[in-house]
Amino acid sequence: MEKTFLPGDVRQRLTDLMKDRKVTQTELARKIGCGDSVLSRFISGQTDKLSNENIIRIARVFNVSTDFLLGITNVPDRKNYAIDELGLSAEAARNLFTEKVNTAVLNRLLESPRFAELTYTLEQYFNDTIAAGFAAQNQMYATLSALTRKTVKSKSGEKTAKDISRLRTSPYQADLATIENQFMLAVKEVKKEIGHDFSVQQAFTKEIAQQMFTELTKGQDMENPHITPEQITESVLDSVSGMEGASSDVLEKFGQALTDLIYGKRQIFLRIS
Incomplete structure (x- = not known):
């Protein structure tokens, strides 16, 4: 939930932010690259002058919008970020802007705490952090196995050496299993949050089925109607033939x-009955 502040001007906003974020006047002056006295005079009301550049820098320090700092909005959250501030590459930003990725889905995932955790697991996978540990462990097992074969000249020694060797694990196997599990949990949680509503589709399907039944039984004895599987198939194909991707080969x-x-299904029903 977005945090809101009481209405206020730049001076009041600045005072509130410093108090809320526990940032001293001296610290803020150092972070925005201005003299302590300049900030002091503005906060104390001795001057109303605060350059646009300093306002922008202050907004970045506190990660708020300049609109909030100027008192235009009471919600501090920034809506616009520079690409480099977000840590995006130019190609990643281009893919977002041109909708090569589904931004609605991406937003859902980025809002998921579990997906956020997954990104760091992926980082460890990409830079071989965990895999390096497994590789070292595998080397240790290989060395122990070789030493056992060399020093214990017996069937039991050979068996022990093989058992030790079997303890080796693919360096990336554990990583991939963890990543897969975390990703599926994140997706399931997002889906649970979204929920589902099949009422429209169910009502539509029921309506189509009723229309098909009426058409297929036209002129028949309604006490004992007869509909063949071929008739049902033909009716269904007619209803979907205009859909995108419904080529003749696919329909066939x-x-x-x-x-x-x-x-x-009819044969199963006949056997049961």
Whole structure:
């Protein structure tokens, strides 16, 4: 939840931020590169002059928007960041801007604490932090196995050497398993937060099914209607034929699979009944 402040001018905002973030006047002056006396005179009200450059620098120090610092908004959160401030490469920023990645999905993941934790696990995977440990461990097992074979000349010694050798683990196996588990947990948590609503699709499907049934049983004895799997398949294909990607080849394969499925389910029903 975004934190809000009471309305105020630049001087009041600056005082509130220094108090809230526990930053002294001297520390702030040093961080923005101005004299302590310049900041002191402004805060005390001896002068109303504070350069635009200093306002921008103060906003960056406290990670707030200049609109907040100027009293235009009471919400301090910044909405605009420079690419270098976000740590993005030019290519990454370009992919975001041109929507080569799904920004809505990316936002969901970036807001997830578990995904944030995963990024550091990925960093360890990329720079071989954990893998290096496993590699060293594997080398130790290999050395122990070789020494056992060399010093214990017996079947039990050979067996022990093999058992030690089997303790070796692929350097990246543990990393990948952890990454996979963390990622799936993050995705599941995001999905749980979003929730789901199939009511529209279910109502739409029910309506289509009713229309299909009415069309297929037209002119039949409604006490004992007869509908073949082929008729059902043909009706379904008619309803999806206009969809994107529904080529004749795809429709043919789908139709055959659907017919086989209906026949299979009917045979199961007949055996049960």
